[in-house]
Structure formats: C-alpha cells, structure tokens
Amino acid sequence: MAVPAARLPPGPPLTNDEILRYSRHLLMPEVAMEGQQRLKAARVLCVGAGGLGSPVMLYLAAAGVGTLGLVDFDVVDYTNLQRQVIHATPDVGRRKLESAAEKLKALNPYVALRPFEDRLTSDNALEIVRQFDVVVDGTDNFATRYLVNDACVLTGRPNVYGSIFRFDGQASVFAAREGPCYRCLYPEPPPPGLVPSCAEGGVLGILPGLVGLIQATEAVKLILGRGEPLVGRLLLVDALGMRFRELQVPRNPECPMCGASPTITALQDYEAFCGVRGEEAPAGVEVPEVQVEELKRRLDAGEDVVILDVREAHEYQICNLGGLLIPLGELPRRVHELDTSREMVVHCRTGPRSAKAVAFLRQAGFRKVRNLTGGISAWAERVDRSMPRY
Amino acid sequence: MTIHVPAPLRSFTDQKAVLDLPARTVGEALAELVARHPELRRHLYGEDGRLRSFVNLYLNDQDIRYLEKEATAVEEGDTLSIVPAVAGGLEE
Numbered sequence: 001m002a003v004p005a006a007r008l009p010p011g012p013p014l015t016n017d018e019i020l021r022y023s024r025h026l027l028m029p030e031v032a033m034e035g036q037q038r039l040k041a042a043r044v045l046c047v048g049a050g051g052l053g054s055p056v057m058l059y060l061a062a063a064g065v066g067t068l069g070l071v072d073f074d075v076v077d078y079t080n081l082q083r084q085v086i087h088a089t090p091d092v093g094r095r096k097l098e099s100a101a102e103k104l105k106a107l108n109p110y111v112a113l114r115p116f117e118d119r120l121t122s123d124n125a126l127e128i129v130r131q132f133d134v135v136v137d138g139t140d141n142f143a144t145r146y147l148v149n150d151a152c153v154l155t156g157r158p159n160v161y162g163s164i165f166r167f168d169g170q171a172s173v174f175a176a177r178e179g180p181c182y183r184c185l186y187p188e189p190p191p192p193g194l195v196p197s198c199a200e201g202g203v204l205g206i207l208p209g210l211v212g213l214i215q216a217t218e219a220v221k222l223i224l225g226r227g228e229p230l231v232g233r234l235l236l237v238d239a240l241g242m243r244f245r246e247l248q249v250p251r252n253p254e255c256p257m258c259g260a261s262p263t264i265t266a267l268q269d270y271e272a273f274c275g276v277r278g279e280e281a282p283a284g285v286e287v288p289e290v291q292v293e294e295l296k297r298r299l300d301a302g303e304d305v306v307i308l309d310v311r312e313a314h315e316y317q318i319c320n321l322g323g324l325l326i327p328l329g330e331l332p333r334r335v336h337e338l339d340t341s342r343e344m345v346v347h348c349r350t351g352p353r354s355a356k357a358v359a360f361l362r363q364a365g366f367r368k369v370r371n372l373t374g375g376i377s378a379w380a381e382r383v384d385r386s387m388p389r390y
Numbered sequence: 391m392t393i394h395v396p397a398p399l400r401s402f403t404d405q406k407a408v409l410d411l412p413a414r415t416v417g418e419a420l421a422e423l424v425a426r427h428p429e430l431r432r433h434l435y436g437e438d439g440r441l442r443s444f445v446n447l448y449l450n451d452q453d454i455r456y457l458e459k460e461a462t463a464v465e466e467g468d469t470l471s472i473v474p475a476v477a478g479g480l481e482e
Contacts, residue, residue, distance in 0.1 A: 052478070140478040163478045166397040170476060186475040190444040203478075236473070241407075247448045247473065250456060329401040332429060 011037025011066075018110055022064050035224045036064060040110075042223040045069035045132035047120055047148055049096040051208030052138030052162050052215065054086035059216040060136075061104045061111045065223070068104065069114040069132050072096045079390075083205035120144055122267035125151040134219050136160045138212065142189035143270040149174060149182035150267055153258050158229075160218045162211040167204050169211035169237035172230050172249060173218050175258070179231035184252040189274045207239055285359040290345055290370040292379045306344040308369075310357045311376075315349065319376060319387050328353045331360060340366050347372035347379075349390070391464050393423055394471040402429040416449060417460030419470055434472070446473045 014022070014036060025031040031039075044065050046053050049072035061068060076084070076091045076099055091099040097115045104113060116128055120139075129135055129151045137148045137159055145163075152159035152175040159174040161182060174181045214235065221227045234247045256263045298305055307323030309316060316325050326334050328348070338344070344366065346354040351374055358371045372378070380387035393409045400407060409426070413419035420441075424431045436442050447454045448471040454462050464470065 142475070142477045145477055163476045165476045165478070168397045185446065186444050188443050190475055234473070247451045247471065248453065250453070329429065
C-alpha cells in the first residue's frame, strides 16, 4: 500500500554533529540521509503532555523530529509520576510544558520546541494545527478528541490517535488521505457518566508508554513515507493477555466530517457536543450535598447517619470512613440492602460517582440521602490529615 | 461463539473478559449476553432499544454496521468484540 506521506518538503542538510547523533538511523536504508532530513524538516504537534504525550515527545525528540509543538495547560501532579515519564519528582507543581521542554532540550538540543500553553479550543485549533505536518492526539477527554479530529480533517493533517483504559489500549491513524476519521469510528461520544473513566478504573502506568510508542512509530512512518500506516485499522492492545488485535475501520461515506457530503464544515462547540456541562449527575435529578465538616460534627454527636461508600473494594482498602461498601456498579441489584427510612450520606473518592448513586437512590424513593461533597479526598484533606489520599 | 467484553464494561460481567455462548446471529448473541448480565443492557442499548452509536461491534475484524447489523449471521468460532469509545482521562 502506498503511504500517504505527510507532504514534507525535502529536508535541510545535517551538521556533522547531527550525522553522528543519528548514525544508527543513517545506517538503515529505510531512514538513511534522506529520511533523517525529512525528520528534521518535520513538524509534529503533540496535544497533551501527559501519559501518552510523555513517550511520544521523548522518542520523537530523540529520533530527530525537527520541530515539536506541545499543547498543555496543566501542572505536574504527584499522581502523574506513575506514568508520565517526561516529568520527575522535583517537577511536581511545575507547568507541564516547562518541565517537558527542559527534558526535551537536554535530550536533543537540535529540536525546535513550540509550546502552546493553552487549552486547545475551537478558536485556536485550526491556526495551531496548520503550523504542523502531523498531529499526535494524547488527550484525555472526548471533547478534545473530537476537536483534534475535526481540526485535522479540516486542515488535511493526519491524526495519530491513541487511548488507554486499565490494561487496554487503542491506536489508529485518522484523517490521512483516503483513510477514515475518528467520527467514522465513533460518530458521537457517549453521554457523560455512562463510560467509567480512568479515575474509577485506573490505568497501568506502563500502558501509555506502550500505546504512546505505537503513536510515535506511526508519526515517524508518516514522515518517512515508509511501511504500512495504521490507516483504516484500529489496533487493540490487551496488555494483560499481551494480545494485539486489529479491526477494520472503513471510511464512512456518510460521515458528517469526512464523508461524500460533509455537514460539518467548521469547528463546533465540543463541550456542548460531548455534554461536558452537567457532568456531575443525571439531568433533572436533584443531588443534595453535605460538607465533610458537617458529617464529622454529626458523627461526633452520635447522630444516626448511614455512610454508604460506592467506591470499589480495592479503594476501600486504601482508606475508608467505615461505611457500608456497595460499588456503584452493584448498587441497582443491592439497593434492597439499604433502609429508606434512615438518613444516609453517600461518598466516593471525589464526588461524581456518589452523585450518580444519590440521583439513582432518590429516583428509587430514598429521600434522606445526600452526597458528600469532595468525597473521601475532602475528608482526608479537611478532617483527618492522617488519612492517605490517592 | 465468543464475545470479547472490554475493560470498561467488565464490572457488569463479573470481570469476565471473554464469554462463550450459543447464537445464530449477532442480535441473538447480544440478547443472550444481556440476559446473563442484565446491567450491561443500558450500556449497549439506548432507551429506544437500539444499539448505542458509541458502542461499536465487530464480528471478527468487521464492523457490523457494514455487514447486516444485528441480523448478521454468526458461526461457531466467530468472535464478536464490543469496542466502546474510550477517551483516556483521569478525572473522576
């Protein structure tokens, strides 16, 4: 299959220093001098400097991609270090772009870095994406994924896609010439709350490395115009079984974005499209809240309050308030274990799962049920500082 | 036939990743799956009773939307994969 190369101009010559640095590439006929010059001329935009972005940026910089654009507005958090290997312990609290740029500069001073310390939005995406040849999607939410996809289709840039959950990953190349786009695969996002997120499920720290390096490999192949790109194929990575499966993703002729007669011709409001607002609980159901200080006071006063913990059993082991444990997924079939007449406070780690549980319970006829604002994390922060946070 | 359940939906199948069940069509396989694990229903079907658009189903490596959808015939040895949209994302 002919490769839809990323329309790269012939690259600039390499200095002697660069020739030595990239000698193991230059010795390969698939890269050689011409390929290395293509890499040097290439401009790759990495959206997100997190789990997927870390290996993507490190390896593309090491491989000699001439210009690396980075988009991220976040700050390094202690819980990021388990998988976001471009950041180190002393970087906690620093801006991710600053932390990443420092590592990339040290790794390869020949790479020009183009940081964008912004959220990618409908207002800036086209202008940013146009400055690059290939886009690598290392984002963590549906709104940005659809935005990246649409911006890539509208500007004709290939979108190297990867996503992860627990031990499972997905990778593909969208918006390449002749290939499908992300909307061909998933015409619309799931409504908020129906798909568990990584915070509920967790993610194996190594998995973004595995999937991110598949993305980096695809980006390099697109630049070199070599091999068979993951166009029209969705690669499923099952790290637990260590099995890689491949599904066919044909271009959808009726795709609203890249089909024969597209109905989407400009960027949209992706937050609205993905229903980001009102994510906390199902619409139309009131979720009364209670603060951790009030709960503490009432428990200390010996009041009769049932604490319902809707996290998973392995989270309960980390820390708990001694509540009754019924994971959110089991609540519908175990609701009979609860007493509608007693006052109840429901909590999870930070609040969203318990908000869903409260909405469910109220619809099931429970009236004296409230959600613990901020969950057990707020309790650990404001009531019991000796409790571990996670 | 064999059904592959993805990680995000395994909390509704007692953590089973792979199920073997008898079926003549994709629709029958799904009906048997939700009969065994009723909490999966709302994740696979909308309130209108139709398959949700963000849950893709592949018979072997083919998207059933491009075959005969739920009427697609299945044979012993076929694999049906449920592949929901996953964003990544670490916010709770």
